[in-house]
Amino acid sequence: MTPSKRIIVALDFATEAEALALVERLDPTGCRVKVGKELFTRCGPVFVEKLQSCGFEVFLDLKFHDIPNTVAGACAAAADLGVWMVNLHISGGARMIEAARARLDRMSSRPLLIGVTLLTSLNREDLSAVGCPGEPGERVLALAALGHAAGLDGVVCSPLEAAAVRAAQGPDFRLVTPGVRPAGASLGDQVRVMTPRDALAAGADDLVIGRPITEADDPLAALRAIEDSLMT
Numbered sequence: 001m002t003p004s005k006r007i008i009v010a011l012d013f014a015t016e017a018e019a020l021a022l023v024e025r026l027d028p029t030g031c032r033v034k035v036g037k038e039l040f041t042r043c044g045p046v047f048v049e050k051l052q053s054c055g056f057e058v059f060l061d062l063k064f065h066d067i068p069n070t071v072a073g074a075c076a077a078a079a080d081l082g083v084w085m086v087n088l089h090i091s092g093g094a095r096m097i098e099a100a101r102a103r104l105d106r107m108s109s110r111p112l113l114i115g116v117t118l119l120t121s122l123n124r125e126d127l128s129a130v131g132c133p134g135e136p137g138e139r140v141l142a143l144a145a146l147g148h149a150a151g152l153d154g155v156v157c158s159p160l161e162a163a164a165v166r167a168a169q170g171p172d173f174r175l176v177t178p179g180v181r182p183a184g185a186s187l188g189d190q191v192r193v194m195t196p197r198d199a200l201a202a203g204a205d206d207l208v209i210g211r212p213i214t215e216a217d218d219p220l221a222a223l224r225a226i227e228d229s230l231m232t
């Protein structure tokens with residue numbers, strides 16, 4: 001796989017027109033795209049199908065978190081939609097993940113099932129405030145282990161935790177990392193971040209990148225600059 005195919009462009013737009021304006025300039029053989037809560041709530045499955053008909057592999061990022069039966073059904077719906085990757089929150093527990101995986105395994109083809117460990121917008125203080133004292137890295141490692149044992153194909157984590165998760169979970173466990181910022185780029189609400197190049201070096205398989213591309217004056221040039229930074 002070329003380094004550029006490692007990039008998943010987060011289509012966090014308010015309208016289909018804005019998303020399409022960028023997507024029409026992207027090469028589906030060079031990157032993947034992510035549809036998250038905002039765009040999916042506005043445009044729904046029809047927009048995902050439109051992306052797929054243009055040749056894009058779609059990461060459906062709805063971060064399911066509910067009782068096992070409900071999450072299993074939602075994952076089956078994602079599989080029916082034909083998406084490449086779907087995610088859930090590992091904090092929903094082992095039985096929720098096992099139910100999702102079991103339902104997907106009964107289907108003729110299924111998306112990669114990925115679990116969110118700890119949102120990249122959270123730091124130690126945020127964790128403590130919601131009753132989970134301790135280091136973010138420790139919590140990520142524990143959740144990744146739980147998720148792997150319950151049947152996940154991989155996890156979403158910050159690139160800061162990628163090397164430790166890779167060491168603990170082995171080479172075949174997929175590491176999807178948002179919290180990626182080119183040197184000097186605005187962090188926005190992200191807290192646990194690394195540059196694209198450092199994230200890859202730390203062992204990330206997929207780099208999820210949104211605003212550094214979508215909010216750039218020239219999004220395509222921003223994407224190309226990130227791709228170039230991965231080659232050098």
Ligand SMILES: O=C(O)c1cc(=O)[nH]c(=O)n1[C@@H]1O[C@H](COP(=O)(O)O)[C@@H](O)[C@H]1O
Pocket residue numbers: 010012036061063087116118119120121156157178179180188190208209210211212
């Ligand atoms: O699951 C995700 O994709 C995700 C998990 C996480 O912990 N942090 C995180 O930022 N994301 C998503 O990754 C994208 C990052 O976007 P930017 O911060 O604009 O690069 C957003 O669409 C988030 O919803």
